[in-house]
């Protein structure tokens with residue numbers, strides 16, 4: 001196969017920001033480079049959801065929790081409030097979650113996801129506090145590097 005040409009590994013599947021695997025043998029994966037990769041696990045299966053501000057504002061956390069019947073979640077590395085300056089539109093999208101999500105225009109996306117997980121009934125939540133933009137030795141960061149940059153992969157599976 002020539003370099004740069006890849007067969008579509010899943011013809012017919014729509015592109016999506018979240019995947020739920022029901023049963024064993026499938027490993028959902030998301031790619032991110034500042035957005036949060038969030039893993040969900042519950043009686044309905046395991047899920048990976050890709051959480052940028054648009055997806056979070058559109059309810060991807062609640063949808064993922066419902067689909068996986070999630071009781072536990074892990075929020076992976078993403079851009080921290082130290083580096084995530086946003087505009088009024090983005091801040092306004094999360095006003096309903098209450099105060100303390102932002103310092104000025106610096107939004108804490110992890111806290112957005114954590115509050116939404118709690119609202120959806122998930123009590124067991126682990127959070128990676130590392131900022132992708134602050135750690136070039138560990139992570140790709142779209143904000144820091146621009147395009148092209150790499151992506152982190154987040155995967156979830158059942159033992």
Ligand SMILES: [Zn+2]
Nearest residue numbers: 082083131134
């Ligand atoms: Zn940072």
